[in-house]
Amino acid sequence: MINVTCFKCRRRFDLDPVFVGAELRKLKIKNPRHYQAICPACHATNKVSVGEMQDELEAMADEIEALAQAQAKAAEEARKRARAAAKEKKSEKEKKSARSKK
Numbered sequence: 187m188i189n190v191t192c193f194k195c196r197r198r199f200d201l202d203p204v205f206v207g208a209e210l211r212k213l214k215i216k217n218p219r220h221y222q223a224i225c226p227a228c229h230a231t232n233k234v235s236v237g238e239m240q241d242e243l244e245a246m247a248d249e250i251e252a253l254a255q256a257q258a259k260a261a262e263e264a265r266k267r268a269r270a271a272a273k274e275k276k277s278e279k280e281k282k283s284a285r286s287k288k
């Protein structure tokens with residue numbers, strides 16, 4: 187676990203390196219220097235140095251990879267569901283308008 191102390195309210199909280207690693211991969215930046223951790227108490231954004239977490243991230247590389255892939259798959263499935271729902275809605279609308287023409 188990566189321990190963070192909120193700069194604002196001084197509350198301590200833990201970050202899961204697997205979650206952090208997966209989040210960092212989602213960023214559009216190639217080599218992010220910081221991870222933005224949200225304090226659970228005051229919601230302040232705490233910048234955590236990626237360099238300081240490097241050892242923990244490397245130790246969890248396999249788990250991070252697995253989580254990132256699972257998240258990408260879940261996102262893809264959500265997109266497919268959304269597309270299918272939109273298509274269904276459209277065909278329903280077409281059916282209705284076809285009926286109303288009679």
Ligand SMILES: [Zn+2]
Nearest residue numbers: 192195225228
């Ligand atoms: Zn705080």
